[in-house]
Structures are given as structure tokens and as C-alpha cells.
Amino acid sequence: MLPERLRKAPTWFLVPALAVGCILAAAGFTRIHAAQQTAPPAGTPPALTPQQQLIHQGKLIFDYTPQYAAQWTGNTLTCTDCHRLSGTVDYASPMIDVAGLFPMFSKRAGHVITLQNRIQECFVRSENGKPLPADSPQMKALIAYINSLWTNGEKNKPYKYRGLEPLPQLTGNPARGKVIYAAQCAACHQADGQGIPDAYPPLWGLNSYNDGAGMVHNAKFAAWVQHNMPLQSPGLLSPQEAWDIAAYVNSQPRPHFNQTYKSY
Numbered sequence: 001m002l003p004e005r006l007r008k009a010p011t012w013f014l015v016p017a018l019a020v021g022c023i024l025a026a027a028g029f030t031r032i033h034a035a036q037q038t039a040p041p042a043g044t045p046p047a048l049t050p051q052q053q054l055i056h057q058g059k060l061i062f063d064y065t066p067q068y069a070a071q072w073t074g075n076t077l078t079c080t081d082c083h084r085l086s087g088t089v090d091y092a093s094p095m096i097d098v099a100g101l102f103p104m105f106s107k108r109a110g111h112v113i114t115l116q117n118r119i120q121e122c123f124v125r126s127e128n129g130k131p132l133p134a135d136s137p138q139m140k141a142l143i144a145y146i147n148s149l150w151t152n153g154e155k156n157k158p159y160k161y162r163g164l165e166p167l168p169q170l171t172g173n174p175a176r177g178k179v180i181y182a183a184q185c186a187a188c189h190q191a192d193g194q195g196i197p198d199a200y201p202p203l204w205g206l207n208s209y210n211d212g213a214g215m216v217h218n219a220k221f222a223a224w225v226q227h228n229m230p231l232q233s234p235g236l237l238s239p240q241e242a243w244d245i246a247a248y249v250n251s252q253p254r255p256h257f258n259q260t261y262k263s264y
């Protein structure tokens with residue numbers, strides 16, 4: 001989903017991107033000069049170890065979930081739509097150092113769960129799909145990718161900006177939320193909440209998260225949105241505005257959670 005999105009992204013985005021591009025081009029230029037003396041013949045692909053290949057595959061599944069794990073997804077959302085920029089954004093529930101926290105006790109499940117179980121939970125709720133089998137190649141790849149973001153190497157030590165930063169507990173007003181949605185969100189996610197395929201993800205309807213997902217709780221939705229949206233200026237919304245939009249978006253229709261999977 002990323003390349004199309006970049007093409008449609010507002011132009012402000014291009015300014016730093018161009019600057020970085022120039023620096024990279026300059027760096028590449030020097031590298032070519034150095035490379036002419038020592039490197040193997042042009043066109044030789046960089047050799048990835050099997051572990052690096054697995055990590056790469058896991059990142060593809062994370063960024064393009066409906067394509068690479070089609071059998072287990074029931075909507076068009078990718079992991080990276082919520083765990084932004086491949087799980088690297090603070091307070092967008094990043095995957096950084098998450099690997100060292102599992103197995104852990106889950107309040108929702110009422111017992112100790114593995115990282116595989118936690119991923120399955122997002123498959124059956126946020127992805128409105130089916131539990132990705134723990135021994136599947138896709139699960140192994142996702143685990144390898146998340147493990148590659150375990151940077152502190154310490155068991156049970158969470159990353160400083162893990163999860164979501166809770167907002168004060170307020171009451172959202174859906175009528176006010178509708179007005180703010182039209183002004184701040186509809187340009188990308190559209191007035192009907194369906195987004196634009198391969199560019200902006202849907203916020204409700206058949207291709208959205210189901211009513212068993214974390215985002216259905218207004219406190220989580222508001223916390224996520226206040227820190228991450230609108231895309232071009234996160235932090236713009238007041239906590240009250242974020243709660244109002246949460247109340248509006250979560251009052252719209254969405255798929256029902258399949259109770260067969262309630263142990264996840």
C-alpha cells in the first residue's frame with residue numbers, strides 16, 4: 001500500500017523527501033566510485049541470509065497483510081495501517097521491544113498468551129479474519145520481523161512509547177464528531193468512511209475492523225487518533241475532539257466479531 005499512498009500524499013511530504021533523496025543520491029555517487037575499485041560485478045544481488053529473508057517476508061506481510069496473508073484477513077486493513085510505518089511510530093502501538101514482553105498475562109483472555117496468540121488476536125478482531133496458525137510460514141515470518149525490532153534485548157522491559165498514550169477519560173459527542181470528521185478526516189477517509197483503496201484505509205463498513213477490535217473502544221480510538229491523525233498534522237485535535245470523533249466513527253456500522261474466536 002505504501003507506494004500508491006506516497007504518490008497521493010500531499011506535497012509537503014516531498015520537501016524533506018527530496019532533501020533526503022539528494023543526500024542519498026550524493027552518498028550513492030561516492031559509493032559507486034569506491035565500488036568501481038572493489039565490488040563484485042554490477043547486478044549481483046546482495047546476499048541475504050535465510051534469517052534476513054524471513055524478516056523481509058515478515059515486513060511484507062505486516063505492510064501488505066491482505067495480499068500476503070489473504071486466507072486469514074477479512075478486510076482491507078494492513079497491520080501498518082494502525083501500527084504505523086511498519087510498527088515503528090511511538091504511541092501507534094509500535095512493535096519495538098514487544099518481543100521481549102511475551103509470554104504475558106492477558107486480561108482479555110484471562111490467561112498467559114504468547115506473541116503468536118497476540119498476533120492472532122489482531123487477525124480475528126482488527127483484521128476481521130481468522131487466527132493465523134502459529135506454525136505457519138507467515139506467522140514465523142511475522143515473528144522474525146517483530147523480533148528484529150527487539151532492540152533492548154531485555155525480557156519484560158517495555159519500550160518507553162509502547163502502546164497508546166491514554167487521554168483523559170471524557171465523553172464523546174457523535175454529533176460534534178461528525179462535524180469535525182467532515183473538516184479533518186473526510187478528505188482522505190471520505191465522507192462515507194470507506195477511504196480510497198490502496199491509499200487511505202476505511203474507518204467503518206465491511207472492510208474495516210470488527211466490533212471486537214481494540215479500536216472499537218472509544219478510549220483507544222481517541223488515544224490512537226489524537227497522536228496519529230490527521231496524517232499531515234498529528235496532535236492537532238484536542239482530547240475532547242478526539243473523543244467526539246471516536247463516538248461518531250464507532251457509531252457507524254462495521255462487521256460483527258465472530259464469537260467462535262472469542263478465546264483470542
Ligand code: HEC
Nearest residue numbers: 077078079082093098118119122126162163164209214215
Ligand atoms: C485496526 C487497527 C489494527 C490493526 C489493523 C492491527 N492492529 Fe495490532 N493492535 C491494535 C491495537 C489498538 C492494539 C492495542 C494497543 C494498546 O492497547 O496498547 C494492538 C496490539 C497489537 C500487539 C501487542 C502490542 C503490545 O505492545 O503489546 C501486537 C503484537 C499486534 N497488535 C500485532 C498486529 C499485527 C501483526 C497486525 C496485522 C496482522 C495487527 N496487529 C493489526 C490495532 C490494530
Ligand code: HEC
Nearest residue numbers: 081082084184185188200201202203225229230231232245
Ligand atoms: C492526509 C490524509 C489523512 C487524513 C486527513 C486523515 N487520515 Fe487517517 N489515515 C491516513 C493514512 C494514510 C492511514 C494509514 C496509516 C499510515 O499510513 O500512517 C490512516 C489511518 C487511520 C486509522 C487507522 C486505520 C483504520 O482505517 O482504522 C484511523 C482510525 C484513522 N486514520 C482515523 C483518522 C481520523 C479520525 C482523521 C481525522 C481526524 C484522519 N484519520 C485523517 C490518512 C489520513
